[in-house]
Amino acid sequence: MKEGLNxxxxxxxxILAIGGGKGGAGKSVFSTIMxxxxxxxxxxxxxxxxxLGGANLHTLLxxxxxxxxxxxxxxxxxxxxxxxxxxxxxxxxxxxxxxxxVLSLANPHFSQKIKLMTHLSRLDADYxxxxxxxxxxxxxxxxxxxxxxKIIVLTPEPTSIQNAYIFVRNAVYRKLSRLSSKxxxxxxxxxxxxxPKNILKIxxxxxxxxxxxxxxxxxxxxxxxxxxxxxxxxxxxxxxxxEKEENAGxxxxxxxxxxxxxxxxxxxxxxYDSHIQKMVSDMVPLINLDQSSQAYGNIxxxxxxxxxx
Amino acid sequence: MIDRIDRQDSVxxxxxxxxxxxxxxxxxxxxxxxxxxxxxxxRVFADRLLEEKSINAAEEYKTSAKLxxxxxxxxxxxxxxxxxWRIIKPSKEDGLALHxxxxxxxxxxxxxQKFFTKLAYxxxxxxxxxxxxxxxxxxxxxxxxxxxxxxxxxxxxGALEETSYHRLEDDEKVKKKSKxxxxxxxxxxxxxxxxxxxxxxxxxxxxxxxELLKISKLxxxxxxTEHPNLNLLMQNLCKLRFDANREMYSKTIRKATRHxxxxxxxxxxxxxxxxxxxxxxxxxxxxISLGGTCVVLGAKYQIGNISDLTGKNVKIQMNLPIExxxxxxxxxxxxxxxxxxxxxxxxxxxxQFKEINPVDRGILKGYCFGSEAEQNLxxxxxxxxxxx
Numbered sequence: 001m002k003e004g005l006n007x008x009x010x011x012x013x014x015i016l017a018i019g020g021g022k023g024g025a026g027k028s029v030f031s032t033i034m035x036x037x038x039x040x041x042x043x044x045x046x047x048x049x050x051x052l053g054g055a056n057l058h059t060l061l062x063x064x065x066x067x068x069x070x071x072x073x074x075x076x077x078x079x080x081x082x083x084x085x086x087x088x089x090x091x092x093x094x095x096x097x098x099x100x101x102v103l104s105l106a107n108p109h110f111s112q113k114i115k116l117m118t119h120l121s122r123l124d125a126d127y128x129x130x131x132x133x134x135x136x137x138x139x140x141x142x143x144x145x146x147x148x149x150k151i152i153v154l155t156p157e158p159t160s161i162q163n164a165y166i167f168v169r170n171a172v173y174r175k176l177s178r179l180s181s182k183x184x185x186x187x188x189x190x191x192x193x194x195x196p197k198n199i200l201k202i203x204x205x206x207x208x209x210x211x212x213x214x215x216x217x218x219x220x221x222x223x224x225x226x227x228x229x230x231x232x233x234x235x236x237x238x239x240x241x242x243e244k245e246e247n248a249g250x251x252x253x254x255x256x257x258x259x260x261x262x263x264x265x266x267x268x269x270x271x272y273d274s275h276i277q278k279m280v281s282d283m284v285p286l287i288n289l290d291q292s293s294q295a296y297g298n299i300x301x302x303x304x305x306x307x308x309x
Numbered sequence: 310m311i312d313r314i315d316r317q318d319s320v321x322x323x324x325x326x327x328x329x330x331x332x333x334x335x336x337x338x339x340x341x342x343x344x345x346x347x348x349x350x351x352r353v354f355a356d357r358l359l360e361e362k363s364i365n366a367a368e369e370y371k372t373s374a375k376l377x378x379x380x381x382x383x384x385x386x387x388x389x390x391x392x393x394w395r396i397i398k399p400s401k402e403d404g405l406a407l408h409x410x411x412x413x414x415x416x417x418x419x420x421x422q423k424f425f426t427k428l429a430y431x432x433x434x435x436x437x438x439x440x441x442x443x444x445x446x447x448x449x450x451x452x453x454x455x456x457x458x459x460x461x462x463x464x465x466x467g468a469l470e471e472t473s474y475h476r477l478e479d480d481e482k483v484k485k486k487s488k489x490x491x492x493x494x495x496x497x498x499x500x501x502x503x504x505x506x507x508x509x510x511x512x513x514x515x516x517x518x519x520e521l522l523k524i525s526k527l528x529x530x531x532x533x534t535e536h537p538n539l540n541l542l543m544q545n546l547c548k549l550r551f552d553a554n555r556e557m558y559s560k561t562i563r564k565a566t567r568h569x570x571x572x573x574x575x576x577x578x579x580x581x582x583x584x585x586x587x588x589x590x591x592x593x594x595x596x597i598s599l600g601g602t603c604v605v606l607g608a609k610y611q612i613g614n615i616s617d618l619t620g621k622n623v624k625i626q627m628n629l630p631i632e633x634x635x636x637x638x639x640x641x642x643x644x645x646x647x648x649x650x651x652x653x654x655x656x657x658x659x660x661q662f663k664e665i666n667p668v669d670r671g672i673l674k675g676y677c678f679g680s681e682a683e684q685n686l687x688x689x690x691x692x693x694x695x696x697x
Contacts, residue, residue, distance in 0.1 A: 137573045137593070138628065156695065162678075162687055169679055170629075194629075195671030196680030203680055247694035255686050259679075 013046070013125040016306065017147030019132040019140065019171075020154050020164045026238040027153045029276055031131035032060045032286050033296060037303035039093035043126040046085055049098030050143050051133030058097045061088050062285030066097035073119075074112050081119035090287050094125070113139060117146055127307075141174040149306060151234040151267065154252065156245035165252050172205060172228060172260045179227055183220065186212065204259045233264035236302060240269040267305060270298040320601055320644055320659030325349050325466070327518050329603075329646070329657070331357070336644065339619045343643035343661050348376030349466070352389060359392065367396040378410050381417040383425035384494055386410075388442055388465045388522055408433050419494045420549045421463060424542055432539045435532055440524045449515045452497075458507040459526045461498040461547075467519030468492045473511040490516070500526045501547050503533070571595060572676075574604060575626040576658075578618060578642065587624075597677055599670065601640065601661040605648075615645040615656040623660055629676050636672070639664040 018031045028051070035047035049057035049070070058066045068084040071077075078084050085094040120128055130147060132140050144150055150171075154164035173194055180186035189212065193202045202208050205228065213221045233256065235249035246269045253264045273295035279286060289296055321344055323329040331337055337354045344350050355369035374389035390407055393399075408430045416422035428436065442465070445451060451462075454474050469491040491497055491513070499507050503526065524532075533540035571593040578588040592606040602625070625638045644659035665673065678684060 134571050137571070139573075158688075158691060161691065162684070165683070165687060166677070166679055169683070170676060191672065194675045195668065196675045196678075196683075197671055203682060244695055247690075251687060251690040251694060254690060255683055258686065259683050 011124065012121055013123050013128045014149070015120060015128045015130060015147040016149045016151060017130040017132055017144045018151050018153055019144045020152040020160075020167055025153050025155050025160055025164070026270070027134075028057055028060060028131050029280065029286060030153050030236065030238060030270065030299065031129050032057065033289075033299045034303055034306075035093055035127070035129040036090060036287050037300050038127050038129070038307065039090050041303065041307060042092065043307065044092050044124070045127045045129065046094045046096060046123055046125045047129045047131065048096040048120075050130045050140075051098055057131055058086075058095060059283055060280065060286050061095055062283075062288075063088070063095065063097070066095070069097045070116075073116070081116070081122070082124055085123075088287070089285070093287075113142065117143070120146075138174060141171045144171055145175055145231075149234055149309070150231065151236060152252065153236045153238050154248060155239045156237060156241075156248035161248055161251050165255055168233060168252065168256050168262070169260060172231065172262065175227060175231065176205075176208075176224065179224055180220070186220065189215075205261050206259075209261070228261060229263075231262045233262060234267045234306070235264050236267050237269045239272040241272045245269075265309075267302045268298065270295050270302075320344075320603060320661070321347055321350055322598075323596060323603060323659075324353055329659075331644075332646075334358075336616070336646075339616075340644055342620070343641065346376055346379075348373045348380055348382070348385065348389075351376060352385070355389070355392065359396075364396075367393045370396070374407075375410075378414050381415055382422060382494070383411050383414050383416055384421055384463055384522070385465055386414075387425060387437060387440075388520070391437060391440070391442060391522075394437075404434055405430065417494070420546055421494045421496055424546045427542055429536075429538060432536045432542075435536060436524070436539070439528045439532060440522045443521045443523055445515045445519045445521070447515055447517055449519075450512065451515065451519075452509050452511070452513040454509055454512050456509045458499045458509055460523050461500050461526070461529060461543075462496060463522040464491055464493055464495045464497075465520040465522060466493050467515060467517040469497075469513050469519055470516050471497065471511045471513050496546065498526075500529065501544060503530045571605075572597065573628055574602075575628075576604065576606075577624040577626070579622045579624075581621070595657065597673075599662070599665075599674060599677075601643075601659065604658050604660060606656045606658065615647055615658070618642045618645045618658060622663075625660060627673075629672065636669045638662050638669065638673075 016034070018027050018034070020027055028049075031047060035045050038045040047057065047061075051057070058064075063086065066086055068078065068086060070084065073079075073081055073084050081096065085096055088095055130143055132143055134140075152164050152168060154160045173190065176190050177187065180190060189200075190208070192198045192200055193208045193211075196203070200211060202211055209221060209225060212224065233253075235253055237246060237249040240246055240248075249266050249269070253266060256262050256264060271294040273293050275289065275293060276286070276295055278284075279289060291297075320329070320340070324331060324340075331340070331353070334357075337350075337357070340350060341354075351369055351373035355366050355373055358366035358369055370389045370393035374386040374393065377383070377386035377389060394403070408428075411426050411428070411433065414426050416426050425433075440463070445467075451469065471489050471491055473489070497513060499509070529543070533543060573593050574591065576588075576590045576592065578590065580587060590606055592604045595603040595605050597603075604625070619642055621642050623640050623642050625640060626635060627638065628635045640660040640662045642658050643661045645656060646658075647654055647656045
């Protein structure tokens with residue numbers, strides 16, 4: 001699977017994937033407000049709920065029972081992904097709801113996933129914001145890896161930082177694995193390298209590259225380095241209460257650079273806002289949030305950076 | 310002696326932190342088959358029996374206390390004994406037996422735990438008569454900046470966040486200084502020296518369910534006047550709190566860190582009757598460790614009574630994100646329960662791993678936690694960027 005879909009065609013939307021592993025980090029809230037701001041900036045935006053195991057994005061937009069969902073596309077009730085987009089009360093913002101029987105779509109077949117990914121690039125939109133589900137199953141990682149902008153959202157808590165890093169680590173190994181799918185000996189080597197105490201003493205992706213360079217007579221190493229080097233992360237720290245907590249994203253950046261050889265941009269922080277928690281629990285649409293909210297302002301700044309980048 | 314409590318088991322951890330509740334005595338009995346020596350589980354069971362006003366609660370507290378002592382945790386053992394002796398009044402022999410067990414206990418390398426093994430019999434009894442257990446829910450504010458420091462608190466279980474402040478000289482305004490966490494076997498309460506009236510310089514709020522043992526400054530002052538050795542031990546304990554326990558903090562949190570990234574799994578549950586085909590289910594892990602996992606089953610699990618699965622052997626097929634890696638782990642279902650997910654009914658099962666070959670174990674460790682070096686760097690950055 002090729003990372004980053006073709007952008008030469010002007011009508012191809014830019015895909016932003018919002019991941020980060022652990023549930024409860026605020027990915028869905030961030031995705032919704034991000035999509036809202038992109039729409040407000042005049043970009044035709046589609047927000048897509050890729051939490052295939054527990055979709056709930058529609059509720060954050062105040063839509064109780066979406067009349068079309070991803071199920072309808074997967075089951076071929078609609079053949080065009082654009083046909084299952086639902087208009088929202090916000091101009092320029094449409095939703096592809098993942099709402100379905102809980103858990104039933106959590107593991108779509110390979111062909112279903114490929115179909116979904118292919119159609120994503122054909123959507124008539126400027127931006128597609130993918131709200132990924134929790135976890136690091138290969139489906140979640142594959143959607144993360146096809147995006148033009150790969151953003152991880154975490155909170156300033158040890159478990160969130162650790163899980164966000166593990167999410168990135170598994171995404172890198174997933175990509176390495178796919179790139180080497182036609183080379184069984186390389187696949188076996190990657191499998192060995194995944195064990196932190198492997199007998200070859202490969203402890204980092206950099207060391208893995210060195211090992212491949214020394215032992216493999218093909219030229220795959222350059223391709224691997226380039227492809228992994230092309231994974232550029234965006235990091236967002238959510239629910240920040242003070243200056244120190246702003247450093248949480250920095251921790252993931254440093255460890256990812258050292259051990260996985262991937263670079264990243266710190267997109268900044270989103271302040272803790274108790275109103276947002278209350279709106280979510282009261283099922284009040286997030287686009288009704290008072291725009292003087294600091295969190296709204298923070299996400300506006302991130303949306304501005306992303307749309308310029 | 311048990312070296313330490315096995316915190317690798319996700320099912321027990323979920324029960325202890327309250328995210329899974331066990332409804333019946335039968336469910337507990339099934340769990341004890343899988344985790345016979347977990348003092349925390351026995352403690353939860355004892356509390357349940359106490360709620361039900363069962364006479365068996367005392368025996369269960371006794372069992373839990375013994376297991377805590379075996380695990381080098383006298384503080385938690387004493388909490389159990391307080392509850393046991395509230396139900397059945399102890400004889401002098403019971404008191405002497407406890408004191409003897411405390412003296413023989415090989416405590417964890419934590420000052421609070423060592424403290425309880427150094428008490429003389431009379432000091433132990435006097436202290437136990439005055440300290441009182443208290444429970445707090447998550448997000449409870451236990452102490453606010455400026456409150457009078459009038460009690461000493463021992464953390465039996467759970468975690469709290471302490472936010473310290475600077476007090477400015479010109480007025481009452483304060484600015485935030487630092488945040489630290491207080492965890493199991495920590496203490497708080499700036500009550501020394503007794504003759505000084507102190508005001509709290511921090512807010513203390515629970516971040517999980519918390520159980521404390523508390524003693525008021527007034528009562529402790531009286532006890533320490535009567536027992537000079539206790540006074541010395543207490544002073545020493547309070548002084549050491551800021552070094553030894555602080556060091557223990559990150560280690561304990563590391564141990565408690567759990568992998569919470571869901572993973573798609575297929576289960577093959579073997580039936581007891583030979584010739585009967587295994588039950589095939591799928592779901593995702595809700596929480597996974599090297600000792601076991603909780604699996605939330607798919608919506609179509611349709612297997613009748615979920616608790617009937619308890620005790621059955623299971624093969625878990627895990628599909629890791631690496632193309633070539635899909636491995637099987639053998640385990641036993643130790644517990645099952647119906648739960649609501651996203652408003653719909655499904656079920657969760659707790660699986661204890663029986664057998665993982667070393668290669669798969671290594672890969673699973675890498676998948677869940679990364680390497681030790683990666684973890685160490687995360688924690689070292691956490692300490693330097695977030696804590697100080």
